[in-house]
Amino acid sequence: MRIRVLLTLIGLALLAALPLVATSYYLYLAELAMINIITAVGLNLLSGNCGQISLCNASFMGIGAYCTALCTTRLGLPTLIGLPASVIISALLGAALGYPARRLSGLYLALTTLGFLELVGIVIEEFPDYTGGIRGLKVPRPEIFGFSFQSNVALYFLVFTLTAAAVVVGYNVQRSRYGRAFDAVRQSPFAAQALGIPVARVKVIAFSLNAAFAGFAGGLLAGVVGFIDPPEFGILVSIQHITFIVVGGLGSIAGSIAGALVLTALPEALRGVQEYGELIYGFILLGTLLFLPRGLVGLVAKVETLRSPKPPAKEPAYGAP
């Protein structure tokens, strides 16, 4: 069996069995890790596949979080409306940002998305009547058809299911004509255009899609944490999301998952070494970047090729049919 299939099955089994052994704190951590997976999958489609950098991934998470929070608290709407509303509103705002940004790349795009991040932060802080401002906002746990996810195990499985769904959607998009268009735009916009791929439009779609994933993750985050405030959606969080996909593997769904899981768990695992924790975290990060340029999934691919050395392809006789 291929290693990645095996890893996926083991991972799923472990995640499903986790509530049997884990304390509520570790369940909570696992929920955060899964929410990070959702946001990493979305960001990877935009940055890893489409090649567009974004420093405002956290903002879209924030938009989703506040949207779900406001829908369920102020408007009294059920989670089943609040969460999809988060996705739709984030996607629309993502398109609204992606449209003017479609001709930008590199540093200019980085600065534009940074500007958006600041803007969202200011809006949240300037309307404390609605958002709670810097004091934050309390959010109730998700509730579906009258069933409130007060139990930690129930909440865990809700997040687990929704994360799995989001990963499948991300995977489906990546292997569709849209995913191929994203890759084409990153690797050669000229060739993409020559094949009839509308480059500018594809970039707007990628932005919108990324925002939808982030908004969904944010909506879940609000319900899981039970409290949101502006610093949770700042630049540091955006950069953390970028490290997820770079360490995990750019342009890879498995990479998004691996990066988000490992980097969410790592600070916990390093708590034992106290003040050296951050230092070791930094070294691990640097080491991955230096020695695994294709991320953690690059490591798996390497092991796979070691295990099954392919005979070199022979030059065929040309054009025979």
Place this chain on the structure above:
Amino acid sequence: MALLEINALSVRFGGVVAVAELSLVIAGGEIHGIIGPNGAGKSSVINAVTGMVAPQSGSIRFAEKEIAGLAPHVISSFGLGRTFQHVELFGDRSVFDNVLTGFYRHQSYGLLAAALRLQKTVQSERETHERVRMLLDAFGLTPFVDTPAGLLPFGIQKRVDIARALAAEPRLLLLDEPVSGMSEAEAEMAVTTMRKLAREHGITLVVVEHNMRVLMNLAERVSVLNQGRLLASGTPAEMQANTAVIEAYLGDAA
């Protein structure tokens, strides 16, 4: 009947005139060679026709539609394809994925259908995969299906580039030096494949080359460019006998 009509086309980069008042007619179904020494404006013509460079003046009509100044992907969607002199493959994607991407325009399912992988998505993907396999087979690329395109030798990359361009099912395909980097034998085979595909699929080919010998075998008509102008036009044999052409180009190359 004329499929592509270029009329008084001028392309300038700052003060440099790349194409000057060029007029050229490509008939539907023909294999037309464009030849000329370095800097004759061959690539600029391709870039202007495909919308990658905006012409300063002149008109370009494709299938009776004015296309000068339109966006490249719009022009491409009319059925005008191209390959690149210095191949522009999606380097870290497999050969299969490269050609598959070429079918983008011919798959029509939407984003939601893609995200939920609805039946029509599965259907479209299955059909397209089959066509990719056939195309790869026709170009002898089957052994490289899973190889990242960027790792292949240049000659094979050229083949991938042509196969990918054909995937978009163009009515007219502009080939920018399609056999450069290929061995003599490879080039000959490529010429045979191209001629066969053009005939089978009714594709009009415009082949830009600076190697006269390639065009002698492939093209039915040849236009010779020099310093952005049309020097002469006719059958390959006529061009080889044309004194102006020999002076400007063949004499130079020999």
